Amino acid sequence: MKLKYLEYFLTIAKLGNVTHAAQQLYLSQPNLTVAIKRLEEELNITLFERHHKSVSLTPEGEKFYKQLCPIIQDLQALLQETKSTNVDESTPISIGIPPMIGSFVMEPLLSFFKQTYPMKELTIVEDGSIGLQQKLSQGDLDIAIIIANELPKNLASIPLRSVEYKACVPKSHTLANHTTITYDELQAESLIMMQLDSFHRQHIMKHLAASHVTPHIAMSSNHIERNLDMTVANNHISFLLTPSPFHREDINLISLKPPIVATVAIVYKNNKSMDTLAKQILMAIGSNENT
Secondary structure: OOHHHHHHHHHHHHHOOHHHHHHHHOOOHHHHHHHHHHHHHHHOOOOEEEOOOOEEEOHHHHHHHHHHHHHHHHHHHHHHHHHHOOOOOOOOEEEEOOHHHHHHHHHHHHHHHHHHOOOOOEEEEOOOHHHHHHHHHOOOOOEEEEEOOOOOOOEEEEEEEEEEEEEEEEOOOOOOOOOEEEOHHHOOOEEEEOOOOOHHHHHHHHHHHHOOOOOEEEEEOOOHHHHHHHHHHHOOEEEEEEOOOOOOOOEEEEEEEEEEEEEEEEEEEOOOOOHHHHHHHHHHHHHHHOO
16 A cells, blocks of 8 residues: 555545645545555545545544544654754755854854864854845755744744844944933934845844834945944944853943844755754753853
8 A cells, every 4th residue: 555545545534635635745636546445445445425526434434534634743743852862974065144144143153063063064044034034945955043023824933032233333322322222213213234144134124113213324234343343434223132242342242222132043945854953953052051
């Protein structure tokens, strides 16, 4: 008996229509009908009663359906568990990380792979959270460590840590000695932001817009150090995701009021065997963050 015949049977039973089942299974209706006929012959029972535009389970078919469902569920769980608990060291892995997040997760991430999978080739792809989420969803990445926000159904995530966006204010600026900066205080300021397609920019501007604050954006760039240099040179304000390492003497990091926060998560395709690896990365990076 072929396992795929059981899948065909379950699909028809759930939909009650052979044509719809064939479409969902990407089969022709005649081929699906032949497969079910062979299954019935092997079982020596009639599974379906055929009606004009639908089918229904016979009493024997209903009994078989109820017995089969938990078996298939257990088999799927076993297969998934077997896949997710075996990480193949010979297969390269690609991980997407935005530059700001990479500034505080890259070191523990590389340390984890060196200790746990020393023979595994690691490819790091740098882009914004939005771009990396798209690449992951399209199958171009294995894992991404990004700001997780409204993920599509084909992606799974494990929260890593909360982060805060803080204002980078030159020490010569009139707001430099404030303990916090309100959204209204940004209205008259010129900002240096990440580029339009970055979650960083969209998230901050969404919060400001909700308070009817629309400050002037003087420059946009995804180069963090350049943004900080231009912030000081032009006495503008930019933003940094903390806890990014920060070693500048000419800029003060100041929280906004109310604060703008987000969640960094380890995100991966939920139909791939990445669950165990994602949890291992969480343990390695998470324990590092707590020390």
